[in-house]
Amino acid sequence: IFEGNSEHDEEALSVFDPPLFTRFIRIHPKGWVNDIALRLEFLGCDTQPAL
Secondary structure, three states: OOOOOOOOOOOOOOOOOOOOOOOOOOOOOOOOOOOOOOOOOOOOOOOOOOO
């Protein structure tokens, strides 16, 4: 379970260690403060060797 932010102008960062190798990710919010909202971004890198 990942902790999110509680203020509308804050960001939360979660690092996957070890890294994930997947095609799909499903998100299930477990709780929220005031109104529920979700904005997320996944950053990654190419796992294929450069030619």
